Amino acid sequence: MPSRAPKKIECIARALAVRDGRILLCRNIxxxxxxxxxxxxxxxxxxxxxxxxEFIEECGLRVDVGPFLLxxxxxxxxxxxxxxxxxxxxxxxxSGGAWxxxxxxxxxxxxxxxxxxxxxxxxxxxxxxxxAWLLAGGPDAVADPSxxxxxxxxxx
Numbered sequence: 001m002p003s004r005a006p007k008k009i010e011c012i013a014r015a016l017a018v019r020d021g022r023i024l025l026c027r028n029i030x031x032x033x034x035x036x037x038x039x040x041x042x043x044x045x046x047x048x049x050x051x052x053x054e055f056i057e058e059c060g061l062r063v064d065v066g067p068f069l070l071x072x073x074x075x076x077x078x079x080x081x082x083x084x085x086x087x088x089x090x091x092x093x094x095s096g097g098a099w100x101x102x103x104x105x106x107x108x109x110x111x112x113x114x115x116x117x118x119x120x121x122x123x124x125x126x127x128x129x130x131x132a133w134l135l136a137g138g139p140d141a142v143a144d145p146s147x148x149x150x151x152x153x154x155x156x
Contacts, residue, residue, distance in 0.1 A: 006075075006084040013051040014038035014130075015092040016069055016138065019099040022114035023134065025123060026058070029109055034123045036089060036130065037112070047088045055092075059103050059112060066091035069139050074127040076154040087130065091139065128154070 014036040017024035026037040039054035041047050048065040055063045072087040094100070103112035115123050117134055125131045133141065 004082045006082045008084070010083070010085045011041040011047070012038055012085055012087045013041055013047040013054070014087050014089045015051055015055070015063065015065075016089055017063075017092050017094070017099060019101075019114055022116055023120070024099070024103065025113050025115050025125070027111045027113060027123075029111055032124055034113075034115070034120075034125045035127070036087075038087075041088075048090060051090055051092065058105060058107055058110060060106055061100075061103065062095035063092040064095050066093060070130075070133060072127065072129050072133075074129060074154075076127065085127070087127070089130070 015024070015038050016036060024037055025034040027034045037055065037058065038051050039058070041050040045053070051065050052063055055061050068088065068090055070087075070089040072085075072089065074083075074085045074087065076083050076085075101114070105111050113123075115125075117138075120131055120134055125134075
């Protein structure tokens, strides 16, 4: 048990979107961190509904949320505060057909970019367990349903 426990567990829906073998990343511009697009699940909505809503809010795109791929529990410290997240990762497709090459953020603190899987470590991708999963082959690496759950606690 960490010396300072987080006050809440955050539930986040994340998207694995692929275009020409590249993965869509969302980047926090201020902190230069990249992660799978998505956001917090609000009370009363499913993770899939939250993911579709977040795409509309963050970049104005409508998506079709596909199969569930992975659950990731991640305990870490951010800006000196303990955090506890549960990430549910889903495959998504652009509702309008092919994904656009350029995706424009509607939020000043975010940017979207397409990234080769091999370049994810240089992209400052977080969290580490999702990075490891993607580098190992992502959905293709799941041979057994028990492989769909990854739990990770960063050292204090």
